[in-house]
Structures are given as C-alpha cells and as structure tokens.
Amino acid sequence: MLASMDIAFYRYSLLNRGGDRMVLEYANYLAEKGHRVTLYSSVDETVFRVAPAIHCVRVPWPGRAGFLLWTGLHTLQHDITVIDIIHLAPLVRCRGRLVYFAQADDIEYYGRRWQRAMIDLLYRRFFRQNGICIAVYDHLTERFRLRYGATICHTVTNGIDLETFFFEPDPELITAKKGRRALFFMARGDRYRKGYDLALKVFDRLSETLGNDLELWVCGERLEKSYRFPVRHFGVVDDDRLRQILSSADILFYPSRHEGFGLFPLEAMACGCVVVTTDAVPYAREYNAIHTLDIGDAEGMADEIFRLVSSPEQLAAERKAGFGIARKFDLRISRRRFVEILKEISGESDANRN
Missing domain, CATH: 3.40.50.2000 (Glycogen Phosphorylase B;)
Structure with a gap:
C-alpha cells in the first residue's frame, strides 16, 4: 500500500x-x-x-x-x-x-x-x-x-455533490413568484466567455414577449438594466441558499461561448431547473432534456425560453428528466x-x- x-x-x-x-x-x-x-x-x-x-x-x-x-x-x-x-x-x-x-x-x-x-x-x-x-x-x-x-x-x-444539490424549494420564493415562471441567470466574471452580452439581448427580447409571465432571478453581479418583468438580485450566496434558489426557479439560462465542462447546469438540474444553454457545454447535445442552441444564437435562445414558459407540461417532464441526468455525474x-x-x-x- x-x-x-x-x-x-x-x-x-x-x-x-x-x-x-x-x-x-x-x-x-x-x-x-x-x-x-x-x-x-x-x-x-x-x-x-x-x-x-x-x-x-x-x-x-x-x-x-x-x-x-x-x-x-x-x-x-x-x-x-x-x-x-x-x-x-x-x-x-x-x-x-x-x-x-x-x-x-x-x-x-x-x-x-x-x-x-x-x-x-x-x-x-x-x-x-x-x-x-x-x-x-x-x-x-x-x-x-x-x-x-x-x-x-x-x-x-x-x-456534482448530490448531497449539496438536490430539490429543496423555498416556500417564500415560490409564493413570491405569484404564478410566474422564474428564469435563473448567474452573472459573474468572464463576461464574454459566459455570454453575458448574449443574455442581455435575450432579456430584451423576453421583456417584449413575456413581461407578465416571467421574472428574472440573478445571482452574482447586479444587472443595471430594468425590464418589464420583475428582477430579483440575490448577490453572492452560499451553496445552501443557492440550492433553495435553484429549486424554486424553473429555468436555468446558461448562454456560454466556451466551457471545458459546464458544472453549473448539472447542479441546476439536480435542483429541478430545466436548462437552456449552448453547445459549448460538451455533454449538452447528448440529452434531449437539455435545450441546446448554437453558440451566439440569442434569438434562438429567447424563442426556446418562450416555448418553455408557455408549456408547463414540458417543463414538468423535463424537470424530472433533469434529475436523472444529474445523478449520472456523481x-x-x-x-x-x-x-x-x-x-x-x-x-x-x-x-x-x-
């Protein structure tokens, strides 16, 4: 030994x-x-x-x-x-x-x-x-x-740590949504690589089409722009709070231009989020339940989020599929x-x- x-x-x-x-x-x-x-x-x-x-x-x-x-x-x-x-x-x-x-x-x-x-x-x-x-x-x-x-x-x-990331919604956040769908976005460093500019274009488009049916939840850096839908800023949070936020959200938006792996979409799926991302995430195309767009396709990402928000049955089915995907990466x-x-x-x- x-x-x-x-x-x-x-x-x-x-x-x-x-x-x-x-x-x-x-x-x-x-x-x-x-x-x-x-x-x-x-x-x-x-x-x-x-x-x-x-x-x-x-x-x-x-x-x-x-x-x-x-x-x-x-x-x-x-x-x-x-x-x-x-x-x-x-x-x-x-x-x-x-x-x-x-x-x-x-x-x-x-x-x-x-x-x-x-x-x-x-x-x-x-x-x-x-x-x-x-x-x-x-x-x-x-x-x-x-x-x-x-x-x-x-x-x-x-x-991913399945003892840290699992489905645990916060009842107060669920109530605060008032029936709207919550779109989660992590705003942090490496803005170009993480597609920050693409995200802003998508939010502009969604503000025109889903202003009454959506709210945006942001961790990390604060977004300065306002939209027709509510925006909640959580700042930098620890894993326990992040788990509650992800579990209470509906969709993770991850418009990255480059990823070596892409850990966060798996953590989000383990908490019950349906993922909209790009093919920069290497495993994304392997799973139908991960909504994968071409890198840089802001219009396509906005349309995909619109379809998900408009289809609660699809969201529920793909949330369940996401749990299974996340469990494969232990x-x-x-x-x-x-x-x-x-x-x-x-x-x-x-x-x-x-």
Whole structure:
C-alpha cells in the first residue's frame, strides 16, 4: 500500500467558479483521506469550504506579476504539484511531478490570434515533454491527443455533490413568484466567455414577449438594466441558499461561448431547473432534456425560453428528466478516480527516484 501523498494545488486565485469548486472538492477529499495537502494562492475570496486539514499558503508577492515572479523563483517540495492553467507549466519548479488539471482548453479564453498562438506553444511544449494531464471530460482528452500527441492524459469526468444539490424549494420564493415562471441567470466574471452580452439581448427580447409571465432571478453581479418583468438580485450566496434558489426557479439560462465542462447546469438540474444553454457545454447535445442552441444564437435562445414558459407540461417532464441526468455525474465517483490517478502518478515518481 502506498504511503500518504504530499499534494499541492497551485493557482493564482480561489473564487466562486466551477473550476474553483472542483479544485477544492479534490483538495478537501485528499485531506480528509489523510494525505498532506497544501493550497497555494494569491487571492482567496471563495465561499466554498476549505477543509481545516489543508495547509493554505498565501503567495506573498502582490498582483499577478508578483505571483508569477514568486512562482519562478521558488521550488515546491511536494510529491505532486497540480496546476490548472497551462500558463504556469513553464514557471512552476517542483521536486516531484507536475500535473496539469485541464478544466478547459485554455486557448479558448483568448480571441486574438497571437494570444491563441502563444497558448498553443505552451501546450506543445508541455506535451512534447510528456507532461501529465488530467482532463475533466473525454472531449478534452481527445483534443489534446489529436492536436498535440498527448500520451499521458487521463480523464476524470467532473461530478456534482448530490448531497449539496438536490430539490429543496423555498416556500417564500415560490409564493413570491405569484404564478410566474422564474428564469435563473448567474452573472459573474468572464463576461464574454459566459455570454453575458448574449443574455442581455435575450432579456430584451423576453421583456417584449413575456413581461407578465416571467421574472428574472440573478445571482452574482447586479444587472443595471430594468425590464418589464420583475428582477430579483440575490448577490453572492452560499451553496445552501443557492440550492433553495435553484429549486424554486424553473429555468436555468446558461448562454456560454466556451466551457471545458459546464458544472453549473448539472447542479441546476439536480435542483429541478430545466436548462437552456449552448453547445459549448460538451455533454449538452447528448440529452434531449437539455435545450441546446448554437453558440451566439440569442434569438434562438429567447424563442426556446418562450416555448418553455408557455408549456408547463414540458417543463414538468423535463424537470424530472433533469434529475436523472444529474445523478449520472456523481462527485463521489470523480473524487475516487482523481485520487486513484494521483496514486499511480506518485507511485511512478517514487519508482523513478529509487
């Protein structure tokens, strides 16, 4: 049996995005299983739980430039160091193995050709040196194999915590809707990538067609514009409150332009929301109960939401189907698989040192 591992997760920030959640889920699980876990970051503003057993290290040099400089000048003394953006691969120096936890194709964060070319070069360098990768879905693994000839690329499909996300509506929110349908939207960073501008176009259109039958519920950033339908702002909430809000809403609107996986639609379905999204979410087209539009098709998204609001029978049937879809993505399985792969990597590292 392998001894306990010494694992580090190294990232600039810990916020409230799906990627932050998955890093912390795996870090927490490793710590709770008796492994030594160190979490490096420069900015920590997360509402997600960090296990008490995790050793948190604040990178002391401020700003992104300070973080990168500190990274390049220090050697990390851990069996495995996990990064989740390819930008850090040439900078991080570590005694043990470096593992790239690929939660997205980082090229897709950029629109300018020279930026995309630079990220492509980082990927080519990493995989040319037989870099170790754990990807969150099969489409990423295959992309890296086909594009870069990646040879050590594992897949651990993301999962959701079904003990946190389940159907638990808030009676007060249900009553406050007064028979209207609630459309949920998460307004947060990465506005272009998450389709924020597309969402505003859709809201304008829905304001003209569903002003009396709809209300908009927003978590995260506040929308400044007003519409014919009511808008409720919840701000940044913890998981317990988010579960109640999603369970009381009817439709999740998720107009993303790019996703490595797309954790939030699954969490919403586990709470009873019917999802309207784009084919940026890699698993969306696999399920008829997920309403999937072409990326950028604001008119089509608005029309799809209009049809759902006008069809309570369809909403009820697809809510039930959504529960079944969400149960297929169980975080417990993901956690175990992630640890199994790290143990394999740690065992190979020990054998090489010996």
